[in-house]
Amino acid sequence: MYTPTLLYAEDDQETRENFAIILHEYFDTVYLAKNGKEALALYREKHPDILLLDIGMPLLNGLDLVESIRNNDQNTPVIMLSAYSDTEKLLSAIGLKVEAYLLKPIDMMLFKKTITKLIRQLQTNDTVILREDLSWNTKHLTLSYKDEQIKLTKKERHLLQLLNNRIEEYLSNDDLIINIWHEEIPDHSHNNKLIQLVYRLNKKIMQYLPSCPHLIENSYTLGYRITRR
Numbered sequence: 001m002y003t004p005t006l007l008y009a010e011d012d013q014e015t016r017e018n019f020a021i022i023l024h025e026y027f028d029t030v031y032l033a034k035n036g037k038e039a040l041a042l043y044r045e046k047h048p049d050i051l052l053l054d055i056g057m058p059l060l061n062g063l064d065l066v067e068s069i070r071n072n073d074q075n076t077p078v079i080m081l082s083a084y085s086d087t088e089k090l091l092s093a094i095g096l097k098v099e100a101y102l103l104k105p106i107d108m109m110l111f112k113k114t115i116t117k118l119i120r121q122l123q124t125n126d127t128v129i130l131r132e133d134l135s136w137n138t139k140h141l142t143l144s145y146k147d148e149q150i151k152l153t154k155k156e157r158h159l160l161q162l163l164n165n166r167i168e169e170y171l172s173n174d175d176l177i178i179n180i181w182h183e184e185i186p187d188h189s190h191n192n193k194l195i196q197l198v199y200r201l202n203k204k205i206m207q208y209l210p211s212c213p214h215l216i217e218n219s220y221t222l223g224y225r226i227t228r229r
Contacts, residue, residue: 074165
């Protein structure tokens with residue numbers, strides 16, 4: 001069975017390295033970050049299935065990190081860790097759709113219960129039907145028509161992931177460009193790059209569904225979205 005991946009962000013090196021050993025009992029792949037800025041970069045590059053984030057991190061704290069992620073991704077489960085029971089932070093975490101808010105030192109029974117529940121959910125709810133016979137696997141990041149997997153480039157896969165995280169909602173050109181070309185400094189040429197990326201992907205899908213409207217539709221003022229019609 002598919003094993004989800006996890007991103008763990010913790011600024012204390014000893015804590016990070018010791019807890020990573022425990023995490024590998026549940027996950028084959030664990031990405032480690034020592035601050036919020038590094039965690040955001042890893043999230044954009046690796047697309048982990050679960051985020052385990054300390055609140056009190058340098059450069060970008062855990063709550064601000066989740067807020068940034070939630071601008072384009074409402075679905076990736078987040079577990080927040082904190083050394084303090086802070087009502088204000090807890091309420092903020094709830095508003096950001098955080099799955100759990102765990103206090104340090106971590107209650108390992110509660111942690112195990114939380115992690116195993118999320119893994120089970122991810123392993124059973126990983127397919128989104130976009131059109132008849134066209135499906136997107138949210139864990140493997142694969143697009144398939146019937147039983148045939150459609151070959152995607154890295155950026156096509158990233159685009160579909162972003163749009164599927166907010167299905168039926170428009171994502172602005174700027175949001176898509178910043179996430180897809182995160183390793184570059186955006187300029188005017190990226191608008192054309194985005195147009196061409198969407199065009200190629202829609203054309204690729206039309207080879208399988210020639211009579212259906214484009215999967216990705218555009219609004220001049222709002223951006224792009226996926227529709228299921």
